[in-house]
Amino acid sequence: MVSSDKFVLYSDFNCPFCYAQHERLHQMDLLHRCEWRGVQHAPHLPKSMKPWQGSWEAELRHEVAVVQRLAPGLPIALPSGKPNTQAAIEQAVSLLGQDVARGMDFLQRAYRAFWCEGQDISDPKILEQLAGEHFTQDVDGHSRSTAQKWETAWHATGQTGVPLIVAPDGDFLVGYVSADQVRSFFSG
Numbered sequence: 001m002v003s004s005d006k007f008v009l010y011s012d013f014n015c016p017f018c019y020a021q022h023e024r025l026h027q028m029d030l031l032h033r034c035e036w037r038g039v040q041h042a043p044h045l046p047k048s049m050k051p052w053q054g055s056w057e058a059e060l061r062h063e064v065a066v067v068q069r070l071a072p073g074l075p076i077a078l079p080s081g082k083p084n085t086q087a088a089i090e091q092a093v094s095l096l097g098q099d100v101a102r103g104m105d106f107l108q109r110a111y112r113a114f115w116c117e118g119q120d121i122s123d124p125k126i127l128e129q130l131a132g133e134h135f136t137q138d139v140d141g142h143s144r145s146t147a148q149k150w151e152t153a154w155h156a157t158g159q160t161g162v163p164l165i166v167a168p169d170g171d172f173l174v175g176y177v178s179a180d181q182v183r184s185f186f187s188g
Helices: 016-027 054-070 086-098 100-115 124-134 141-156 179-187
Strands: 007-011 034-038 164-166 172-174
Touching: 007 016, 007 141, 016 054, 016 100, 016 179, 034 086, 034 100, 034 141, 086 100, 086 124, 086 141, 100 124, 172 179
Parallel strands: 007 034
Antiparallel strands: 007 164, 164 172
């Protein structure tokens, strides 16, 4: 359950705009005011990351270029493809449930592992490296159920994109927007 003063941040590890938003909220010292909820905006992606070619590669290249333009100085590299993020989200649920600080550390490490190093964050070995000694080999039913509840709640907003921030009063901030818009949204 979300506390009434928390903003809800719907995000997906394989979205470059979500990565940029996560880093911005961290830099602006606003991330602690959010409850991160991982959702799969592309659940059809393969469980193991496959290299993209053709129009898929062009789309990924375009997304990264847009983020580089909107967030100059943000470390980001073009990955070879995009992985299915279900396992990473479920690992995040488990870690956030154990200890919020540990979970938040995992989120940042997972985003950076994918967007800076191109690592396949659908690979259990990579997830284990990122989670360290707190890695959950077999994610429990509670973590799966929570991830599904997050997905359902995100769909219930009527929005289809990420990142999406929902204010305690129900207002939305959709997409990666200017720092001024973020500041205004959080102060408003």
